[in-house]
Amino acid sequence: MASSPSPSAPPRPPNLTDMGVDRSRPxxxxxxxxxxxxFMQGFGRFLEGRGLEFRVDRFALFQNIYRPGEDQHLAIEEGKTHFDDFFRLGCGDMxxxxxxxxxxxxxxxxxxxxxxxxxxxxxxxxxxxxxxxxxxxxxxxxxxxxxxxxxxxxxxxxxxxxxxxxxxxxxxxxxxxxxxxxxxxxxxxxxxxxxxxxxxxxxxxxxxxxxxxxxxxxxxxxx
CATH class of the missing domain: 3.40.50.1000 (HAD superfamily/HAD-like)
Known part of the structure; x- marks a missing residue:
């Protein structure tokens, strides 16, 4: 589900041999x-620990984050901060x-x-x-x-x-x-x-x- 902003140039693909991948196999x-x-379940629990709600009412990420009792989702930039924090601090609970x-x-x-x-x-x-x-x-x-x-x-x-x-x-x-x-x-x-x-x-x-x-x-x- 997670996505990140597109880079300015395509990333260089890794060398599969260096990664120990057998190139003769599918x-x-x-x-x-x-x-x-x-992911959504884990991210939702992480947000709850920060006093927020994750409402699964659309196939989206940042537009599903709310403060309890509010109808307007959290600002996108604030949601991205929680997203980055989840990867660093909370994704182990997924x-x-x-x-x-x-x-x-x-x-x-x-x-x-x-x-x-x-x-x-x-x-x-x-x-x-x-x-x-x-x-x-x-x-x-x-x-x-x-x-x-x-x-x-x-x-x-x-x-x-x-x-x-x-x-x-x-x-x-x-x-x-x-x-x-x-x-x-x-x-x-x-x-x-x-x-x-x-x-x-x-x-x-x-x-x-x-x-x-x-x-x-x-x-x-x-x-």
């Missing part, structure tokens, strides 16, 4: 927030999405898994610790802005099919533009967000259950 690129982790750990463990037996997430740079250590604590200690790539360019740069290094999983249509569209051969899947883990999330099934199949998503990824890149 590549599975996976987002974190609302895909592997229940729960994993049901079935995600097990699905990636199974996929990693035959494919290379890389975590591709948009998160503030200051939150890298906390994010890596969260992933490791939940058995998701796969290579981690922090991105800023559209994910297509960095995804394409990584996919170009492998000699096998690739898949990309994200909750946000703009990121899925970005990968479709930069790396059209990649199989793309939309996943929205939080049941409260599922009916609110924009979707484009004609471009990106949407599967909100990790058991079914694992089967779809296997069919796309492992057969």
């Amino acid at each position: 590549l599975v690129l996976v987002d974190v927030d609302e895909v592997l982790g229940l 729960e994993p999405a049901p079935g995600g750990v097990e699905a990636l463990r199974a996929l990693s037996q035959r494919a290379s898994v890389v975590i591709l997430t948009n998160a503030p740079g200051a939150g890298r250590l906390a994010r890596a610790r969260w992933l490791g604590r939940h058995g998701l200690d796969y290579p981690l790539v922090l991105n800023s802005g559209p994910k297509g360019p960095v995804a394409a740069g990584m996919v170009a290094q492998v000699r096998a099919p690739a898949a990309f999983i994200d909750d946000l249509i703009p990121n899925l569209d970005s990968v479709a533009e930069s790396a059209p051969a990649v199989s793309r899947f939309q996943m929205v883990a939080d049941p409260r967000l599922q009916p609110l999330a924009p979707t484009a099934p004609e471009r990106h199949p949407r599967i909100d259950d990790w058991y079914d998503l694992r089967a779809a990824i296997e069919a796309a890149v492992l057969t």
Whole structure:
């Protein structure tokens, strides 16, 4: 779910060999927030600890933060401050999405898994610790802005099919533009967000259950 302002120039893709990724295997690129982790739930608890409310009444982030009893959401800039603080101080309390750990463990037996997430740079250590604590200690790539360019740069290094999983249509569209051969899947883990999330099934199949998503990824890149 999380996103950051677009950079002025596309980020340079990491060298997969340097990250210990076998370039002969299929590549599975996976987002974190609302895909592997229940971001909105964790962020909501964090905000409650600061005397604020997180109301899930739209598929948005900063426009859902309120002071109790108020009808106007918090100023966007103030919301961004809490967002950055959550990554540094509170994201360790985020729960994993049901079935995600097990699905990636199974996929990693035959494919290379890389975590591709948009998160503030200051939150890298906390994010890596969260992933490791939940058995998701796969290579981690922090991105800023559209994910297509960095995804394409990584996919170009492998000699096998690739898949990309994200909750946000703009990121899925970005990968479709930069790396059209990649199989793309939309996943929205939080049941409260599922009916609110924009979707484009004609471009990106949407599967909100990790058991079914694992089967779809296997069919796309492992057969």
